[in-house]
Structure formats: structure tokens, C-alpha cells
Amino acid sequence: MFADKAKIYIKAGNGGHGLASFRREKYVPNGGPDGGDGGNGGSVIFVADENINTLIDFRNKRHYKAGNGENGKAKKMHGKTADDLIVKVPVGTIIREFESNKIMADLAHPGDEKVIAKGGKGGLGNQHFATSKMQAPKYAEKGRDGREYWLTLELKMIADVGLIGFPNVGKSTILSVTSNANPKIGNYHFTTINPNLGVVKTKYDHSFVIADIPGIIEGAHMGVGLGYDFLRHIERTRVLIHVVDGSGLEGRDPIEDIKKINEELYRYNERLVNLPQVIAINKTDIPDSFENVEKIREKFSATYKIFEISAVTNTGLNDLMNYVGQMLESIPQEVFVFESEYEEEYEEEDEIGYSVEKTDKDYYVVEGPIVERMLGYTNLETEKGFAHLQKFMKEKGIINELKQKGIQDGDTVKLGDIEFEYFN
Ligand SMILES: Nc1nc2c(ncn2[C@@H]2O[C@H](COP(=O)(O)OP(=O)(O)OP(=O)(O)O)[C@@H](O)[C@H]2O)c(=O)[nH]1
Ligand SMILES: [Mg+2]
Incomplete structure (x- = not known):
């Protein structure tokens, strides 16, 4: 199963309470305060780990809790601080606070880490509160509660190239022919409902990751079709292959189709429409495609590099992929990192008890x-x-x-x- 999203609950440990106690010694009737401090609660820390590829584990285990700090003890002994809980996630995981949907962290690089829920501070024992006026304070500080959150984890697959286009134009077929992926193919719209990834190896001996996403249709930005939520998977790609059905079998105008798809990209995120794009006219094994190929070339060849391909007969795909592979060479692989939007609530000032x-x-x-x-x-x-x-x-x-x-x-x-x- 494809798991690119998960909802989980995390809770950092509570701080242990400080203790109010007094020294007891033989022959010392009123010993001074000797209550130790509570230990800090463990934090919940997320780390991007290259060995993890999906969020599937988070569908099965949904609660993550760090331990509580121990309470303070007599004789000025501190309670033990709890260990932090390390949660490993795939590289490219975006962590959002569930309610507000605000980004708390984008763990875009291997090894990136972030404390998402901070452990509660341990309370101070009464030994700290002795003053000349108050030599036997009977109060100690309470430990703070650890932070807790419901989170959405979202995996941005880091594909180099994205396949986009209307439903049924042959995107998944292209992916299956050119890469190691094995997506579902079908002669009906919305065969693909979840994105697929594959690795393409070119003759120049470089390989890149290509993503096939569900077909986009006009009005996707308003939720028509499958919507365009999945476009986030190609947000970080460096090149788009815009696939269009040249056969005209579905009675559509390919020129209009190209414009409409670009319009939907634009509405989703302006950045996407400005990504380098090549046009792949598919299904050119069908004789009716000739006229459409001419039309598309006439209209778009000044703007886009155009390839005529047939995914079923595996024609033109090598040229297309070699070209795209070379394009990638000249486009720096800068990892796009989302900024944190979440502001932690102000923590109340320490309030010493009574x-x-x-x-x-x-x-x-x-x-x-x-x-x-x-x-x-x-x-x-x-x-x-x-x-x-x-x-x-x-x-x-x-x-x-x-x-x-x-x-x-x-x-x-x-x-x-x-x-x-x-x-x-
Ligand atoms: N004749 C011909 N048929 C093709 C070609 N490529 C794909 N098809 C057919 O077109 C239909 C749709 O192919 P898919 O690869 O599932 O199309 P898709 O773009 O992934 O479709 P969605 O996932 O629904 O968006 C299938 O019946 C394929 O066999 C081609 O080059 N020539
Ligand atoms: Mg498909």
C-alpha cells in the first residue's frame, strides 16, 4: 500500500515534581529542607532516516509517548530525567500540527532532526526556596506537563521528473515501460489514484526518479476529478513531462488540453508552471495522430521541446528519457525546504507553588x-x-x-x- 500520509499522536513526558521534605538526622530535631528536583520529561524528536521509505509504519502505530521525569527525592536527590523518544521518518517528511495544518518541520535532508514536542521541565524541590524569612518552606514546584500534539505526517516524494496530463493519456504506461515501476494501467479515466514512483536509467548512465500522478482535469483546483492534492508530489520535481494523447480518440482537442493542464498547475502553485517542461505526444502508433502532431508542433514548438512517442510500441521513449536525463544534469538539485509556520504557544512563566x-x-x-x-x-x-x-x-x-x-x-x-x- 502506498502510504504518503499519516495522522499520529505524540506526547512528551511530564516533568517530575519537586519534593518538599526535611532532613532527618539523629539529634537534629528540625533539619533543613532537602527536597530534590523532579527530572525533566523526555521530548519527542523526529529524525529523517534514509533507510525508511514510506509512512506505512505510522498507519499501524499511531501513539508515541516519551517517558515522564521522576519525582524528586529526599536528601536533595534529583528524580531521573526521562530519555527522549526518537521517531524516525523518511527523508522529505513534512510534519504538520493537525488542527491548524501548519508546518512544524520539513525534514528534507538525511539526518535532519527537530524537537516537535518538548518534555516538561521538572519542578524544583523545596531546598531551593529557603530564604532568611522562610527557612522551612513546605512547598515545592510541580513538574510541567510535556507538550502533546496530533500531527499529520506527509511524505513529499522527491522525484526528479513528474508525468502530468489528462486521464488516460498513457502516463502510467510510460512509467511502466521506462522504469522499474509496475503501475496499474487501464483504458478508463482515473486508473491511477495514488502516485507511483519509478527509477529510469538512461544510456548516459545516469538514473533519475520519475513520478506518475493521477490525471488532472479542468477544475481540479476546485476539487473536480481527484482534485489536485497529489500535485504536491511533483512540487519538488525539476522537470515535467507533459503527456498528451495525440490520437484524438477521446475526441478532445490536444491544444486545449495542454493549456488547461498548465492552467491547473498555475492555480495550484505558480512555481509548477514555471518548471522546465517537455511535451510528449503519446499514442502516435494510431494513424489518426498525424494531424494532431502537426497542430501541437505548430502551436508549441517555440515554447517546449516536443517528442512523438508511443508507449505501447515503445517508440521514442529512449530519446525522450535521454533528453530529460540530460536536462536534469544542468538543473541543480536544490532541495526545496518548507519553512516552519507553527509558533509554539507561549509557555507560562514559572510559578512556584504554595x-x-x-x-x-x-x-x-x-x-x-x-x-x-x-x-x-x-x-x-x-x-x-x-x-x-x-x-x-x-x-x-x-x-x-x-x-x-x-x-x-x-x-x-x-x-x-x-x-x-x-x-x-
Ligand atoms: N494505442 C495506444 N494506447 C496507449 C498508449 N499508451 C497508453 N495507451 C493506452 O491508454 C490507456 C490508458 O493508459 P494509462 O497508462 O493507464 O493512462 P494514464 O494516463 O495513466 O491514465 P490515468 O491513470 O487514468 O490518469 C490504456 O488502455 C493504455 O493501454 C499508446 O502509446 N498507444
Ligand atoms: Mg495512470
């Missing part, structure tokens, strides 16, 4: 740097300031934690330096 403790029957102590910071810019004398405090406690989850610890109306909360009565 602790909630029940120190007496009806007495609760809340402390921590975010509390100090909030108190620093809030004037609790004012109604507005007090409203802000309530909102803050709710949003940060402090209220929830107080409830979990069993707070009742009328109990006292000590928040930093202030005390107030709790009412739900």
Missing part, C-alpha cells in the same frame, strides 16, 4: 512565594483588594485545598502575614 497546612484545630497556614507576591501588590484595606484576594485563592486552588483539609466557616486562615476568618 503550601496549605492545618496547624491547629481551626487554624490553617498558607505560605509560599506566589502568596507573598500577591500580597505585595494587593491592598487588602480596600474592597477591591479583598475581592482580588478571594479570586486569587480560588484560581490558584487554595480554597479547594483548604476544603480538602477540612476547613469550616469561622476557622482562621493565616496567609503570609495576615489572618482572617474563613467564610465560604
Whole structure:
């Protein structure tokens, strides 16, 4: 099966949590804080590997997760950082974020690599938060979550030459006769529904990769026929062979056909219509073709090199392929790389936690740097300031934690330096 597209889910590992703990030693009643840091979560990294040719594996295995970092431990021991997960993809794989369809990376060269989902940072243990004012901080930082994405992987086949034209003009037959490929051939439209690739060897001893794509028809850019989504497969080609049916058997005007195909190319991507193009008039074994050959030559020979061929009798194909092979020699093989369009969401500033403790029957102590910071810019004398405090406690989850610890109306909360009565 041809696999040039896949949808997968990736998740980087979460960071381990920092630990809040205190040294316990014999004869030392109140040891200092010794909570270690959480380890970082593993990232998901994509690498372009020459030994992989299709995305077929991604149809079978669709979830890729890197490990989580370990939580911090006592005695200032750090949790282990998780290994990154390396995902190998074929060279020429474009990675898009599924929702927005934006390009996150184009791994165009062997060995290209990119971190797509970053592992979450481990949280700091409480040992970092001791200050002269707060010598026994009971809070530690939580680990960050690793990034997660649904992705579309899309393989841009890197063909040197693309065969284009209306349906049934003989593109697949040409591919089968000139290359090692074995595409389906049929006397009806849209025989080819997925692109085929083949390697052509010329008498000059160079070889190139040729792509046969489904037939294009007028209106393809609006989704008529098979649409033109598959034109992306020839976006990176260096030469196009424009195949036209010279026999006129289908009652079409080959001049119009050539113009229409070029119009569709143009609408897809202007670059495509400006690629070097040669015209191959096929089915010239059919006697009726003579008139059309004349017409095409008259109209297009100033613009395009024209070949008369017959794929079924294998006539003229050597000349065509040798010519194209030589054209390629003079066209540098520059790999077209798509720029990344995806902007990673801004990661929230580090927020160091707080602790909630029940120190007496009806007495609760809340402390921590975010509390100090909030108190620093809030004037609790004012109604507005007090409203802000309530909102803050709710949003940060402090209220929830107080409830979990069993707070009742009328109990006292000590928040930093202030005390107030709790009412739900
Ligand atoms: N007489 C004659 N018939 C040909 C020639 N080349 C191809 N055909 C026939 O034309 C029909 C279409 O050939 P394909 O190679 O499948 O055409 P295609 O352009 O790939 O068609 P789609 O995949 O539908 O776009 C088949 O019946 C072929 O046998 C030729 O040179 N002469
Ligand atoms: Mg075909």
C-alpha cells in the first residue's frame, strides 16, 4: 500500500515534581529542607532516516509517548530525567500540527532532526526556596506537563521528473515501460489514484526518479476529478513531462488540453508552471495522430521541446528519457525546504507553588512565594483588594485545598502575614 500520509499522536513526558521534605538526622530535631528536583520529561524528536521509505509504519502505530521525569527525592536527590523518544521518518517528511495544518518541520535532508514536542521541565524541590524569612518552606514546584500534539505526517516524494496530463493519456504506461515501476494501467479515466514512483536509467548512465500522478482535469483546483492534492508530489520535481494523447480518440482537442493542464498547475502553485517542461505526444502508433502532431508542433514548438512517442510500441521513449536525463544534469538539485509556520504557544512563566497546612484545630497556614507576591501588590484595606484576594485563592486552588483539609466557616486562615476568618 502506498502510504504518503499519516495522522499520529505524540506526547512528551511530564516533568517530575519537586519534593518538599526535611532532613532527618539523629539529634537534629528540625533539619533543613532537602527536597530534590523532579527530572525533566523526555521530548519527542523526529529524525529523517534514509533507510525508511514510506509512512506505512505510522498507519499501524499511531501513539508515541516519551517517558515522564521522576519525582524528586529526599536528601536533595534529583528524580531521573526521562530519555527522549526518537521517531524516525523518511527523508522529505513534512510534519504538520493537525488542527491548524501548519508546518512544524520539513525534514528534507538525511539526518535532519527537530524537537516537535518538548518534555516538561521538572519542578524544583523545596531546598531551593529557603530564604532568611522562610527557612522551612513546605512547598515545592510541580513538574510541567510535556507538550502533546496530533500531527499529520506527509511524505513529499522527491522525484526528479513528474508525468502530468489528462486521464488516460498513457502516463502510467510510460512509467511502466521506462522504469522499474509496475503501475496499474487501464483504458478508463482515473486508473491511477495514488502516485507511483519509478527509477529510469538512461544510456548516459545516469538514473533519475520519475513520478506518475493521477490525471488532472479542468477544475481540479476546485476539487473536480481527484482534485489536485497529489500535485504536491511533483512540487519538488525539476522537470515535467507533459503527456498528451495525440490520437484524438477521446475526441478532445490536444491544444486545449495542454493549456488547461498548465492552467491547473498555475492555480495550484505558480512555481509548477514555471518548471522546465517537455511535451510528449503519446499514442502516435494510431494513424489518426498525424494531424494532431502537426497542430501541437505548430502551436508549441517555440515554447517546449516536443517528442512523438508511443508507449505501447515503445517508440521514442529512449530519446525522450535521454533528453530529460540530460536536462536534469544542468538543473541543480536544490532541495526545496518548507519553512516552519507553527509558533509554539507561549509557555507560562514559572510559578512556584504554595503550601496549605492545618496547624491547629481551626487554624490553617498558607505560605509560599506566589502568596507573598500577591500580597505585595494587593491592598487588602480596600474592597477591591479583598475581592482580588478571594479570586486569587480560588484560581490558584487554595480554597479547594483548604476544603480538602477540612476547613469550616469561622476557622482562621493565616496567609503570609495576615489572618482572617474563613467564610465560604
Ligand atoms: N494505442 C495506444 N494506447 C496507449 C498508449 N499508451 C497508453 N495507451 C493506452 O491508454 C490507456 C490508458 O493508459 P494509462 O497508462 O493507464 O493512462 P494514464 O494516463 O495513466 O491514465 P490515468 O491513470 O487514468 O490518469 C490504456 O488502455 C493504455 O493501454 C499508446 O502509446 N498507444
Ligand atoms: Mg495512470
